Every structure is written in C-alpha cells, then in structure tokens.
Amino acid sequence: MKILNTKSFSVQGFKAWGIHSGIKQDGKKDLALIHSDRESSLAGVFTRNRVKAAPVLLDMVRIKSGKGQAIVANSGCANACTGKRGLANARTMADITARELGIRPDAVYVASTGVIGPLLPMPKIATGVSMAAGLLSATGWEQAAEAIMTTDMYPKLAAVREEIGGKTVTVAGIAKGSGMIHPDLATMLCFVVTDALISPPTLKKALLASVEGSFNSITVDGETSTNDAILCMANGAAGNKKLAPGGKDLKKFQACLDAVTRTLATQVVRDGEGATKFVEITVKGTKSPKEAKHAAMAVAQSTLVKTALFGEDANWGRIMAVLGRSGVDMDEARTDIFIGKAKIVEKGLASGKAADREAAAALKHRDVQITVDLHKGKSGATVWTCDLSCEYVKINAAYRS
Amino acid sequence: MKILNTKSFSVQGFKAWGIHSGIKQDGKKDLALIHSDRESSLAGVFTRNRVKAAPVLLDMVRIKSGKGQAIVANSGCANACTGKRGLANARTMADITARELGIRPDAVYVASTGVIGPLLPMPKIATGVSMAAGLLSATGWEQAAEAIMTTDMYPKLAAVREEIGGKTVTVAGIAKGSGMIHPDLATMLCFVVTDALISPPTLKKALLASVEGSFNSITVDGETSTNDAILCMANGAAGNKKLAPGGKDLKKFQACLDAVTRTLATQVVRDGEGATKFVEITVKGTKSPKEAKHAAMAVAQSTLVKTALFGEDANWGRIMAVLGRSGVDMDEARTDIFIGKAKIVEKGLASGKAADREAAAALKHRDVQITVDLHKGKSGATVWTCDLSCEYVKINAAYRS
Numbered sequence: 001m002k003i004l005n006t007k008s009f010s011v012q013g014f015k016a017w018g019i020h021s022g023i024k025q026d027g028k029k030d031l032a033l034i035h036s037d038r039e040s041s042l043a044g045v046f047t048r049n050r051v052k053a054a055p056v057l058l059d060m061v062r063i064k065s066g067k068g069q070a071i072v073a074n075s076g077c078a079n080a081c082t083g084k085r086g087l088a089n090a091r092t093m094a095d096i097t098a099r100e101l102g103i104r105p106d107a108v109y110v111a112s113t114g115v116i117g118p119l120l121p122m123p124k125i126a127t128g129v130s131m132a133a134g135l136l137s138a139t140g141w142e143q144a145a146e147a148i149m150t151t152d153m154y155p156k157l158a159a160v161r162e163e164i165g166g167k168t169v170t171v172a173g174i175a176k177g178s179g180m181i182h183p184d185l186a187t188m189l190c191f192v193v194t195d196a197l198i199s200p201p202t203l204k205k206a207l208l209a210s211v212e213g214s215f216n217s218i219t220v221d222g223e224t225s226t227n228d229a230i231l232c233m234a235n236g237a238a239g240n241k242k243l244a245p246g247g248k249d250l251k252k253f254q255a256c257l258d259a260v261t262r263t264l265a266t267q268v269v270r271d272g273e274g275a276t277k278f279v280e281i282t283v284k285g286t287k288s289p290k291e292a293k294h295a296a297m298a299v300a301q302s303t304l305v306k307t308a309l310f311g312e313d314a315n316w317g318r319i320m321a322v323l324g325r326s327g328v329d330m331d332e333a334r335t336d337i338f339i340g341k342a343k344i345v346e347k348g349l350a351s352g353k354a355a356d357r358e359a360a361a362a363l364k365h366r367d368v369q370i371t372v373d374l375h376k377g378k379s380g381a382t383v384w385t386c387d388l389s390c391e392y393v394k395i396n397a398a399y400r401s
Numbered sequence: 402m403k404i405l406n407t408k409s410f411s412v413q414g415f416k417a418w419g420i421h422s423g424i425k426q427d428g429k430k431d432l433a434l435i436h437s438d439r440e441s442s443l444a445g446v447f448t449r450n451r452v453k454a455a456p457v458l459l460d461m462v463r464i465k466s467g468k469g470q471a472i473v474a475n476s477g478c479a480n481a482c483t484g485k486r487g488l489a490n491a492r493t494m495a496d497i498t499a500r501e502l503g504i505r506p507d508a509v510y511v512a513s514t515g516v517i518g519p520l521l522p523m524p525k526i527a528t529g530v531s532m533a534a535g536l537l538s539a540t541g542w543e544q545a546a547e548a549i550m551t552t553d554m555y556p557k558l559a560a561v562r563e564e565i566g567g568k569t570v571t572v573a574g575i576a577k578g579s580g581m582i583h584p585d586l587a588t589m590l591c592f593v594v595t596d597a598l599i600s601p602p603t604l605k606k607a608l609l610a611s612v613e614g615s616f617n618s619i620t621v622d623g624e625t626s627t628n629d630a631i632l633c634m635a636n637g638a639a640g641n642k643k644l645a646p647g648g649k650d651l652k653k654f655q656a657c658l659d660a661v662t663r664t665l666a667t668q669v670v671r672d673g674e675g676a677t678k679f680v681e682i683t684v685k686g687t688k689s690p691k692e693a694k695h696a697a698m699a700v701a702q703s704t705l706v707k708t709a710l711f712g713e714d715a716n717w718g719r720i721m722a723v724l725g726r727s728g729v730d731m732d733e734a735r736t737d738i739f740i741g742k743a744k745i746v747e748k749g750l751a752s753g754k755a756a757d758r759e760a761a762a763a764l765k766h767r768d769v770q771i772t773v774d775l776h777k778g779k780s781g782a783t784v785w786t787c788d789l790s791c792e793y794v795k796i797n798a799a800y801r802s
Contacts, residue, residue, distance in 0.1 A: 051725030051733045116718020117751045311798025317517020324452030332452050350518045390791040397712025
C-alpha cells in the first residue's frame with residue numbers, strides 16, 4: 001500500500017472543490033462539492049443522536065438505494081433543529097447541485113456542519129454550488145477539505161493506493177472535527193471516495209467495519225452531534241473485478257479503507273479543540289474487546305484524566321478511579337497501569353519514584369500512550385483522545401460570538 | 402424549621418474540631434473529629450466506584466451494626482489504591498481515635514480525601530487525632546468543615562432546628578467538594594449529625610431518600626471518586642419519642658434532613674472547581690422522574706453546554722443535541738427550552754431575537770435556570786451543576802504539583 005501526497009492526489013473519475021459562498025462571516029471556504037463521472041456504490045454511517053439534522057434525514061432515505069454520484073456539504077450552519085423548512089432547504093441544496101452537475105437529484109447527498117438552529121442562506125448556497133461546480137478539479141481535495149472545516153485548525157486528508165487484482169485502486173478521504181467528537185461519531189463529517197468496483201452491500205459492510213476501529217474509537221469531548229455523517233462512494237473507474245466477500249482482493253481494499261479512516265480519525269483527535277496532546281489509550285486483559293473499549297473510552301472521556309494530561313501529571317489515581325466507575329470487570333489488586341513504557345502501577349499499587357520519573361518524562365511528549373492491563377482475560381482495545389486544555393474552554397465559550 | 406447560623410450552632414451531645422496535623426504541606430487544617438457523648442444510630446451511603454478507598458471498605462463493614470459514636474476524617478491523602486497497608490492504616494486511625502475518646506474501636510468511622518496512591522503518614526495522624534480530641538468543642542463545626550477541604554474555596558456547613566414531638570431537634574452537617582462531583586456521590590464527604598432519637602433502619606431510609614434529591618442530583622465533572630461517603634449520626638440527646646415510620650414527626654425530621662443535605666449539595670456545586678455559574682436544570686414532561694433526571698443529568702454533564710454557560714452564550718442547539726443523544730424519549734418538534742424565563746425554543750424551533758436577548762440577559766447572572774419541557778408525560782426532575790471554566794482546567798492540570 002502506497003501512501004499518497006495529500007496535496008496532489010487524484011482518484012479516477014472523481015472531482016472535488018471548495019469555495020467561500022458567504023455562509024461564514026470571515027471569508028473562509030464554506031461549501032464543498034464532490035462529483036463522480038458515473039453513478040457509484042454509496043454507503044454511509046450517520047449520527048445516532050435522536051435529534052438529526054435535515055441533511056442527515058435526507059441522506060438516510062437516499063442511501064437505501066446504495067447509489068449516489070455527488071456530495072454537497074457546507075460549513076457555518078448545521079441546518080439542524082430547523083423543522084420542515086430545514087428539510088426543504090436540504091432537498092433544494094441537492095436539487096441545485098443535481099442541476100449544476102446534470103445528474104439525478106436523488107444521486108446527491110447533502111451534509112452540513114456549524115451552529116444549530118439558523119436556517120441555511122439559500123441564495124448563497126445556490127451561487128456557491130454553481131461556483132464550485134465550475135471549478136471542480138481532479139486534485140481539488142484540499143479545497144474541499146478546507147470548506148468543511150469549523151473549529152478545525154487544518155484540513156484533514158488521507159489517500160492510499162494499492163494494486164488490487166492487477167488494477168491500481170485509490171482510496172482517499174477528507175474529514176472535519178473538531179469538537180463534539182465522540183462515538184457514535186461526532187460533529188464529524190467524513191467523505192471517502194474510491195475508484196474500486198464494489199457492490200453497495202459489500203461496501204457498506206467494509207465501511208462499518210472500518211468505522212468501528214477508527215471514528216467509533218475516538219473521543220474529544222464525549223459529545224455526539226446532530227450532523228455526524230460518513231459517506232463512502234465507490235465508482236468502479238479502476239476497472240477491477242468486482243470485490244467479492246471472502247476474497248483476498250477485498251481484504252486488500254479493506255486494509256486501504258482502514259488506513260484512510262484511521263488516519264482521518266486520528267487527525268480529528270490530534271486537531272481536537274484546544275488539544276496539546278494526542279493520547280492513545282489501550283485497555284487489555286479483559287474478557288471481550290467490547291468491554292476493553294468501554295473501559296478505554298471511559299478513561300478517554302474523563303475530564304480529570306484529560307486535565308492531568310494537559311498538566312503533564314502522571315496522576316494514575318484518576319485512571320484507577322475511572323476504571324472503577326466504568327463498570328468494567330476489574331480487580332484493583334490485579335491492575336497494572338503504564339504511561340509510555342513506565343509501569344507506574346503494579347498490582348494496584350504505586351511502583352515508586354523511578355517509574356514516576358519515567359512516566360513524567362513520557363508525558364512531556366506530544367504523543368502519549370496509556371496502557372492498562374486488567375489481567376482478567378485475553379481481549380483488548382485501543383482508543384484515541386486528546387487532553388482538555390484552557391483553550392478548549394475558550395473556544396467553546398465563545399463559539400457563536 | 403429554623404435555619405441556624407453556621408458559625409455558632411451546636412447539636413446536643415456532639416462535639417467537633419479540626420486541626421492541622423501535617424498531612425497537607427501548606428499548613429492548612431487536614432484532620433477532623435466528630436464525637437457523640439453516647440452511642441448513636443448511624444447510617445451511610447458510599448461510593449459505587451468499584452475501586453474503593455480503605456476507609457470506605459472499613460466503614461462499609463462497621464455500618465452493618467447501624468451504630469457508631471465518632472468520625473475521624475483527614476484531607477490531603479485519600480488512602481485509596483493502597484492495598485492491605487492502607488486498610489491496616491485506616492483501622493489504626495480508628496483505633497487511635499477510640500483510645501483518645503475512650504470508646505469502642507468499632508464505633509469509630511474513618512474518611513479520607515485527597516490524592517490517590519500515597520500511604521497515610523501515620524505518626525502525623527496519631528499526633529493529630531490526639532490534638533483534635535483535646536480541643537473538641539460543641540461549636541467546633543467550622544473547624545471540622547475546614548479540615549476536610551481539598552480544592553474547596555470555603556467550608557460547607559448547614560444547620561436547622563425544629564420542634565418535633567415537643568422537643569427541640571437539631572440537624573446539622575458539614576461537607577466537602579469540589580472536583581470529582583457526580584452521582585453516585587463524588588469526591589465528596591458529608592457528615593450529618595442530629596440529636597433526634599431514631600432507629601438505625603429508619604435513619605437509613607430517611608438518609609437514602611434525602612441523598613437522592615441532593616447529593617445524587619448534582620454533578621460538577623461527571624467523575625465518581627473512590628472515597629465518597631455520607632455518614633449520618635443520630636444520638637437521641639433531644640429526648641424525643643423515637644421517630645416512627647409513617648408518623649408526622651418523622652416527616653418533620655425528613656424535611657430538616659432534606660434541608661441540610663440539599664443546602665450542602667448545592668454548596669458543593671456553587672463551589673465546584675472553577676465554577677462561575679450555579680445552574681439549575683429541570684427537565685419536565687417525561688413519563689417518569691427517573692427519565693427526567695437522566696436527561697437533566699446528561700445536559701448538566703455536557704462539556705459543550707457547560708463551556709457555553711461559562712461564555713454566557715444561549716447556545717440552545719447544544720442542549721438539544723445532548724437531549725437527542727441522552728436516550729430520553731423525546732421528539733424534537735415537541736420540545737420547548739427555557740433559559741431563565743425566556744422561551745428560547747418552542748416546538749423545536751428558535752423563538753427569535755426577543756427571546757435570545759432575554760436569555761442572554763438571564764445568563765449574565767451567577768444563578769441560571771434551564772428548563773426543558775419534552776411534552777411527553779407528567780414527570781420531571783431537577784439537578785444542579787456549574788459551568789466549565791478555564792480555572793477548572795488549571796486547577797486539575799496542577800492538582801498534585
């Protein structure tokens with residue numbers, strides 16, 4: 001598998017672009033378009049929040065077909081909690097896009113991110129879609145990625161290439177964070193495109209598996225948004241033999257897809273609002289992977305653990321306290337905790353000054369690993385999070401102003 | 402019911418005091434003693450964290466007797482995750498106290514709060530208990546309250562007096578917060594004393610009911626500590642006829658107990674780490690009180706809602722998003738949201754600029770009310786929380802340093 005330069009890659013049959021349409025006040029890009037030259041298999045994963053934004057409601061109906069050809073997305077306005085007018089606006093946004101691209105309206109998927117409540121400024125959307133359609137480019141991915149940013153500090157892209165069944169297949173994606181990040185998804189948009197030929201059901205299965213180990217294994221602040229959506233389009237332009245379940249070609253494709261979703265998911269965490277640390281938390285020694293993930297996620301969500309990480313303080317007592325309240329089957333007297341390679345807790349007790357010093361040194365790095373071994377079973381899971389800094393509070397105290 | 406001055410109250414048959422024994426480095430009080438002149442009914446509620454501190458493990462055994470005569474508590478060291486030595490130390494702490502007071506060791510209850518991991522400095526504890534025992538005073542409650550503080554900004558006390566069955570009964574208590582505050586309890590210690598005559602089972606029932614609407618209805622940061630404990634001692638010195646289930650005297654007593662626990666619980670929230678707002682969140686229109694409390698607590702725990710409150714931003718979209726992910730039975734299109742008296746959301750949609758202005762004005766006060774009406778049923782619940790400020794992050798980033 002070859003990792004591509006995110007500045008200049010292309011995916012056969014796809015074009016993308018992003019522009020400033022005027023939704024955002026600050027002149028930054030706010031409208032992205034992705035277009036395939038042919039109808040594609042399309043799979044998606046959406047927020048499990050009971051309050052779903054209008055574009056999510058629209059996409060959830062359209063995706064039943066398993067097909068699609070374009071994605072239009074805006075930032076600066078979530079089009080959530082906007083009632084019937086919001087739903088009509090999402091539909092109109094798709095209609096405008098279909099007209100500009102000369103495709104069926106049903107083949108257009110819509111995504112929005114930004115403040116909840118306000119209605120979309122439809123005249124701006126119409127002008128913006130027209131502008132973006134005119135600028136679509138095979139290498140316009142960075143522009144598209146910039147146009148879906150909200151509080152993100154940088155655009156998020158990933159692209160890999162692999163020989164599959166004698167053909168060159170590319171899998172690439174863009175994503176945005178960076179608050180409200182938590183499984184099941186986040187205020188998180190992610191669009192993955194590939195030129196692989198794959199049926200809608202097989203694509204859906206591959207995407208679900210990929211999301212479990214990537215976007216559903218990260219948390220920034222424990223919030224699940226109304227707008228979360230991951231869409232994956234596969235247009236078959238690579239000309240490969242259709243990827244079949246159980247085959248080694250599908251396995252190769254899955255590895256590519258996993259590389260892209262994991263890269264994007266970890267980028268979302270690295271760029272978590274106010275983050276100064278990227279933290280990998282592994283819980284092992286549980287009876288099931290699910291239990292391990294639940295415990296790891298409890299640690300990853302703890303505000304006290306996250307503030308200690310921000311303070312570069314090896315306060316393992318807080319980790320132990322979270323494990324204890326998480327509901328995981330554990331026994332304090334069997335629990336080991338590592339920070340980096342330092343075994344700071346052995347069988348429930350502090351290891352001593354030397355381990356403390358080693359852990360303190362590990363915490364000075366931007367990337368930090370926390371490992372917990374509960375010694376109760378043979379399963380484990382890894383999740384990713386960031387620290388909780390003053391900057392997070394400042395960003396979110398002033399978000400709408 | 403008369404509310405007493407917390408500077409000078411007394412409770413018949415009880416004495417208390419707090420001193421600096423040397424556990425804390427900064428010279429502040431760190432050891433508290435409460436003593437009744439006779440054996441008392443004693444009830445308690447303890448952390449549900451699977452990792453329990455040594456003093457909690459000790460108390461949970463002793464409380465089976467329903468009896469007790471003294472409480473010894475220290476701050477500056479949690480005696481948690483300290484294994485067998487920790488448990489031996491907790492027992493020794495009780496033994497020393499029993500010897501100083503001339504009572505049975507089994508009648509002494511122990512509580513600790515502070516950093517998890519280190520062992521108690523037993524020589525300091527021994528000297529401290531001896532000092533405190535020599536200074537015990539009928540009006541020493543403020544000193545005791547100061548000695549259990551950790552990151553608390555001020556000591557927390559409450560005391561009320563009521564005529565019950567022709568006798569004067571006093572109910573009083575002290576508590577400490579102020580991080581790791583979440584049901585089921587928190588790094589929360591609370592000691593309630595009363596001179597009422599009441600049997601252990603009746604006292605236990607009264608305490609559990611009281612805690613549900615007070616300490617189990619608050620959250621600061623969603624954390625549950627290893628050391629949480631509420632102990633309630635009733636020594637019968639008031640000479641009242643024993644309070645019997647179903648009687649109006651018990652009802653009067655329950656009202657006093659509720660007043661004390663609710664006052665202490667709300668003080669804990671007001672003094673939440675870094676708090677600049679005291680926030681009362683009511684969810685109504687649910688099918689059960691339990692569901693209402695669950696939804697209210699989800700809003701109270703949301704870092705995005707809490708940072709918006711810190712920023713005095715009426716960002717109701719975040720409240721709606723939390724309700725949606727909370728699992729409560731709700732329908733966006735039936736949901737009303739009030740900030741103060743401003744109906745900012747009506748049937749799921751923004752009410753408009755006038756309500757926004759009114760809500761913005763309400764958010765400028767220190768005390769803020771958020772009310773959600775889901776219009777799904779006739780139940781409701783109220784919980785209390787604080788905002789999430791930069792100061793919270795600073796306090797917890799530097800807690801051990």
